[in-house]
Amino acid sequence: KDQYRIAVIAGDGIGKEVMPEGLRVLEAAAKKHRVKLVFDHFDFASYDYYEKHGQMMPDDWKEKIGGHDAIFFGAVGWPAKIPDHISLWGSLIKFRREFDQYVNLRPVRLMPGVPSPLAGRKPGDIDFWVVRENTEGEYSSVGGRMFPDTEREFVTQQSVMTRVGVDRILKFAFELAQSRPKRHLTSATKSNGISITMPYWDERVEAVAKSYPEVKWDKYHIDILTAHFVLHPDWFDVVVGSNLFGDILSDLGPACTGTIGIAPSGNINPEGDFPSVFEPVHGSAPDIAGQGIANPIGMIWSGAMMLEHLGEKQAADSIVKAIERTLEERTLRTRDLGGQADTSACGKGVAEMV
Amino acid sequence: KDQYRIAVIAGDGIGKEVMPEGLRVLEAAAKKHRVKLVFDHFDFASYDYYEKHGQMMPDDWKEKIGGHDAIFFGAVGWPAKIPDHISLWGSLIKFRREFDQYVNLRPVRLMPGVPSPLAGRKPGDIDFWVVRENTEGEYSSVGGRMFPDTEREFVTQQSVMTRVGVDRILKFAFELAQSRPKRHLTSATKSNGISITMPYWDERVEAVAKSYPEVKWDKYHIDILTAHFVLHPDWFDVVVGSNLFGDILSDLGPACTGTIGIAPSGNINPEGDFPSVFEPVHGSAPDIAGQGIANPIGMIWSGAMMLEHLGEKQAADSIVKAIERTLEERTLRTRDLGGQADTSACGKGVAEMV
Ligand SMILES: CC(C)[C@H](C(=O)O)[C@@H](O)C(=O)O
Ligand SMILES: CC(C)[C@H](C(=O)O)[C@@H](O)C(=O)O
Numbered sequence: 001k002d003q004y005r006i007a008v009i010a011g012d013g014i015g016k017e018v019m020p021e022g023l024r025v026l027e028a029a030a031k032k033h034r035v036k037l038v039f040d041h042f043d044f045a046s047y048d049y050y051e052k053h054g055q056m057m058p059d060d061w062k063e064k065i066g067g068h069d070a071i072f073f074g075a076v077g078w079p080a081k082i083p084d085h086i087s088l089w090g091s092l093i094k095f096r097r098e099f100d101q102y103v104n105l106r107p108v109r110l111m112p113g114v115p116s117p118l119a120g121r122k123p124g125d126i127d128f129w130v131v132r133e134n135t136e137g138e139y140s141s142v143g144g145r146m147f148p149d150t151e152r153e154f155v156t157q158q159s160v161m162t163r164v165g166v167d168r169i170l171k172f173a174f175e176l177a178q179s180r181p182k183r184h185l186t187s188a189t190k191s192n193g194i195s196i197t198m199p200y201w202d203e204r205v206e207a208v209a210k211s212y213p214e215v216k217w218d219k220y221h222i223d224i225l226t227a228h229f230v231l232h233p234d235w236f237d238v239v240v241g242s243n244l245f246g247d248i249l250s251d252l253g254p255a256c257t258g259t260i261g262i263a264p265s266g267n268i269n270p271e272g273d274f275p276s277v278f279e280p281v282h283g284s285a286p287d288i289a290g291q292g293i294a295n296p297i298g299m300i301w302s303g304a305m306m307l308e309h310l311g312e313k314q315a316a317d318s319i320v321k322a323i324e325r326t327l328e329e330r331t332l333r334t335r336d337l338g339g340q341a342d343t344s345a346c347g348k349g350v351a352e353m354v
Numbered sequence: 355k356d357q358y359r360i361a362v363i364a365g366d367g368i369g370k371e372v373m374p375e376g377l378r379v380l381e382a383a384a385k386k387h388r389v390k391l392v393f394d395h396f397d398f399a400s401y402d403y404y405e406k407h408g409q410m411m412p413d414d415w416k417e418k419i420g421g422h423d424a425i426f427f428g429a430v431g432w433p434a435k436i437p438d439h440i441s442l443w444g445s446l447i448k449f450r451r452e453f454d455q456y457v458n459l460r461p462v463r464l465m466p467g468v469p470s471p472l473a474g475r476k477p478g479d480i481d482f483w484v485v486r487e488n489t490e491g492e493y494s495s496v497g498g499r500m501f502p503d504t505e506r507e508f509v510t511q512q513s514v515m516t517r518v519g520v521d522r523i524l525k526f527a528f529e530l531a532q533s534r535p536k537r538h539l540t541s542a543t544k545s546n547g548i549s550i551t552m553p554y555w556d557e558r559v560e561a562v563a564k565s566y567p568e569v570k571w572d573k574y575h576i577d578i579l580t581a582h583f584v585l586h587p588d589w590f591d592v593v594v595g596s597n598l599f600g601d602i603l604s605d606l607g608p609a610c611t612g613t614i615g616i617a618p619s620g621n622i623n624p625e626g627d628f629p630s631v632f633e634p635v636h637g638s639a640p641d642i643a644g645q646g647i648a649n650p651i652g653m654i655w656s657g658a659m660m661l662e663h664l665g666e667k668q669a670a671d672s673i674v675k676a677i678e679r680t681l682e683e684r685t686l687r688t689r690d691l692g693g694q695a696d697t698s699a700c701g702k703g704v705a706e707m708v
Contacts, residue, residue: 084545084546085546085549085553088546089549093547115473116473117472117473117584117585118471118472118473118584119469119470119471119472119473119474120473138513138547138548139547139548139549141549141550142510143512143513143550143551144550145550145554150517151517151518152516152517153516153517154514154515154516154517155514155515155550155551155554156496156512156513156514156515156550156551157512157513157548157549157550157551158497158510158511158512158513159492159497159510159511159512159513160508160509160510161508161509161510162506162507162508163504163505163506163507163508164505190598190601191438192438192439192442193447193492193493193597193598193601194492194493194511194598195439195443195493195495195511196495196497196498196499196509196510196511197497197509197510197511199439200499200509222598222601222602223601223602223604223605223606224605224614226580226602226605226606226609227605227606227608227609227614228609230471230472230584230606230609230610231471231609231613243547244544244547244548244576247544247547247576247577248576248577248580248602250577251577251578251580251581252577252580252581252584252606254581255580255581255582255584255585256584259585260578260581
């Protein structure tokens with residue numbers, strides 16, 4: 001493509017502070033690798049917009065950003081001012097569902113310069129992907145409450161797995177595993193306790209695996225799998241899980257590599273029928289917002305994931321390498337990583353290394 | 355009580371190997387502290403029993419063990435020979451439901467002699483309890499499949515929370531927190547994604563908390579909570595979660611303290627209407643069964659939890675102290691902890707230190 005149109009949504013809190021650094025680095029990489037990026041900025045999907053308009057997004061949000069090649073997203077949410085079910089379900093989760101971004105993809109990688117919370121692990125020891133189903137499963141809206149305010153009160157909520165939904169995420173995960181040197185896939189299950197949906201998940205893993213004979217695969221129950229993340233992070237290559245299990249593993253994984261502050265993520269519609277969203281794993285962090293000290297690496301790394309998704313692998317790789325070199329320099333690291341740099345010094349550092 | 359009747363079920367695999375050591379240590383502690391324990395052995399809830407009788411337990415299992423003061427349980431399950439839904443649901447999960455053992459309780463404690471997988475953590479730094487709801491929640495049997503073997507195929511499974519079920523586990527957790535010096539409780543939730551059951555859980559935490567004004571409490575979404583287990587295990591005192599979240603946290607917690615091989619657990623009916631089950635967290639471990647090398651500490655520590663539950667705190671404490679002293683001696687540690695002892699040498703070591 002001769003140019004890519006990117007919808008830019010900074011959102012709330014530190015989203016607004018890390019976004020300029022994400023864009024700075026994207027521009028540097030685009031220039032170097034002769035990629036043309038056009039940025040359109042939008043102010044919705046934020047508390048500010050909600051305050052003015054009484055809703056998180058305009059009625060025609062789909063027309064506004066649905067035609068873009070990708071969405072570059074900061075962070076949304078401000079629990080003290082606005083409940084999550086309005087802010088998150090009115091933006092991020094809407095994107096996932098209505099743009100059918102059924103893959104949530106996150107790297108788990110121990111980077112240089114980031115002290116490992118796991119004893120004796122060095123950069124290179126931990127390097128895998130978590131592939132999360134992003135549209136169904138445990139995050140359903142089916143259920144309700146009966147006998148309110150009595151002793152008989154109860155609530156139920158359904159977990160929902162469709163053949164279409166399960167097979168396509170597994171296919172994506174197996175394809176990813178097949179493209180990697182280790183060709184290894186791990187499936188997260190809990191079929192010994194969650195006795196209807198999880199055995200179905202296992203059944204589909206077995207069926208889909210047949211099309212990928214070169215991929216070695218195994219499965220673990222989610223309880224022991226979280227234990228293995230801590231004790232044997234070197235076992236993993238591609239890990240696939242349901243919406244909830246993927247959510248848990250893709251926070252736990254980055255924690256095992258030192259911090260969720262630098263982790264990126266993609267909410268991907270692989271077919272390209274709709275734009276995909278790239279955003280840092282961290283949230284809007286009201287506690288440190290406004291101080292200019294937020295770590296911009298998660299945002300910047302998300303930019304690299306976006307370029308890779310767009311097919312610009314060289315530009316993407318140059319950003320990831322620049323991140324690694326930047327993290328090696330204490331003076332360019334932000335305070336959360338024991339450095340002294342503020343948000344923009346760190347961002348400039350990466351941009352210069354690109 | 356002048357004597358306690360204990361139902362002893364060794365079960366499968368290494369359950370049979372660690373049980374004699376668990377009993378050896380219980381006997382030593384009972385003798386020293388003048389507690390009278392009577393052991394009745396049962397061969398059901400095992401693969402061997404299933405092979406002979408075509409079911410995991412006799413029809414009158416409740417009469418056989420329902421009158422005992424507690425059940426001391428090894429391990430059950432042998433996935434290569436018998437599916438989990440028969441072995442586990444036919445024994446352990448049956449006990450939990452039919453003996454209304456609505457509390458699953460596990461300590462998370464970094465012990466001397468166990469290398470910490472978390473960098474820089476020392477014994478004493480990590481010491482908290484996970485309280486898990488053990489009868490309802492995500493482990494329901496409500497749900498099913500529609501349109502099998504077609505493109506429209508889907509499965510659903512309900513998560514169920516009752517007022518009675520939620521309130522009683524929260525009450526237990528708050529009571530436990532109140533009895534500890536830190537008086538701190540953490541609730542595991544996911545109300546930003548699981549939008550019906552989890553907000554209800556949060557609502558009940560808030561309501562029950564009112565009766566415990568001295569307990570400071572907080573809550574985290576399960577994804578970031580697993581991250582905090584790795585990054586800030588010192589934050590926790592009592593952590594309470596639903597059946598699934600508690601299951602995950604009570605494997606992850608022991609992993610953060612080095613090994614699930616030594617962790618004990620109690621499946622408790624606090625009212626004492628039914629016997630409670632005490633068992634090691636590890637399973638039957640077919641891969642190492644029959645070699646006499648299994649670590650018996652999980653079984654032994656479960657014995658200490660049982661004594662504490664029976665009200666014999668001194669005897670219980672003497673076992674925990676003996677475990678600590680044993681773990682300090684490399685020659686008494688089993689191989690999984692870098693020692694050379696076999697199962698019985700380790701068990702004898704603890705018994706002598708009691
Ligand atoms: C055996 C299995 C069903 C069980 C559970 O998930 O409850 C186990 O993991 C446990 O924690 O006791
Ligand atoms: C914001 C929240 C609903 C979300 C989720 O659980 O999906 C978040 O944790 C994430 O992983 O993007």
